[in-house]
Amino acid sequence: MADEETPGWARQLLAEVGDLKTSFEQRLDALNNSVKDIKKETRAIANRISNAEKRISDLEDGNACTSKSLKSLTEEVKNLQTKCINLEAQSKRNNLVILGLEEGQESGNPDKMIIDLLRHILELSDNDPVPEVERHHRSLLPRSTPPDPPRAYLVRMLRWSDRQKILGVVAKRKRLVWEGKPIRIFPDLPVEIKKKRAEYNDIRKRLRGTDIRYGLLYPARFIVTIEGVKHIYNNAAQATVDLQKRLPKIFD
CATH class of the missing domain: 1.20.5 (Single alpha-helices involved in coiled-coils or other helix-helix interfaces)
Known part of the structure; x- marks a missing residue:
């Protein structure tokens, strides 16, 4: 229902x-x-x-x-690199590098050649004693052929004082000529120091020909004497910025 x-x-x-x-x-x-x-x-x-x-x-x-x-580790490597560069520099302390010395000039009697060259540089007579050379040789590169420049000639002086004496004479001479060819003489330095010194090339080029005294301090510091005051720079950038202010006519 x-x-x-x-x-x-x-x-x-x-x-x-x-x-x-x-x-x-x-x-x-x-x-x-x-x-x-x-x-x-x-x-x-x-x-x-x-x-x-x-x-x-x-x-x-x-x-x-x-x-x-x-x-x-990076800091340690940096310190080790600095030590290695310093050790290399110390090992080359008595060395000179001669550029422009024609290939083959050392043939026959290389000892006589280097003695004659030192007499010429230092303007010594035949009776004057010549600074003692410990050893000398060409750089260990393949022999160059024209038009390539001759290989560098390395000379190790027995005494550091003689090396400095030669560099002092070279600095005063505007031009060195040997066997009718211009030569240049430099201290033998590690590659790293040479590169740092080369950074000052533009500054040196600008100062060349002026009455301003300038030079390089070991290892790669630049020194300039302006109005009797010496200014020392640790790198090229610092030197450029400061010298632009002090010598605006030269660094314009």
């Missing part, structure tokens, strides 16, 4: 509500499962992030130690 008393539309509505409930329950179950999966993946991602943060922290700590060690 109850079914007969329930209208058809009510029964249909109840059936549709039941179907809708079933559909919602199925969707909620699927949503719950998705949420569980998301939570599981989130926990996994959180664990991976935590592990990554720990590894990054360890790497940063290790990098800090490595940077400290690298800085210490």
Whole structure:
């Protein structure tokens, strides 16, 4: 009787509500499962992030130690390089480098050639004693052929004072000629010092021909005397900036 008393539309509505409930329950179950999966993946991602943060922290700590060690090693290498350059400079303390000496001039009797050359440079007579030479030879490069310049000739004086005496005479002479060819004589220095000294070439070129006294101090400092006052510079950039202010007409 109850079914007969329930209208058809009510029964249909109840059936549709039941179907809708079933559909919602199925969707909620699927949503719950998705949420569980998301939570599981989130926990996994959180664990991976935590592990990554720990590894990054360890790497940063290790990098800090490595940077400290690298800085210490770099400083040590720099000090060792400086010591090596100084040792090389000391080993060449008595050496002279002669440029422009024609290939083959030392053939036959090289000892006589170098003695005659020193007599010529120092303007000594045949009876004057010649500074003692410990050894002398060409640079250990393949023999040059024209038009390439001749190889440098290396001379090691027995005494440092004789080496300085020769350099002093050379500094006063504007031009040296031997066997009809111009020659130049320099102290023998390590390559690193030569490069640093070469940085002053532009400044020296500007000062050449003026009445301003200038020169180089060991290892690679530049000294200029302006109005009786000496100015010493540790590098070419510093010298250029200061001399532009002091000598604007020359360094314009």
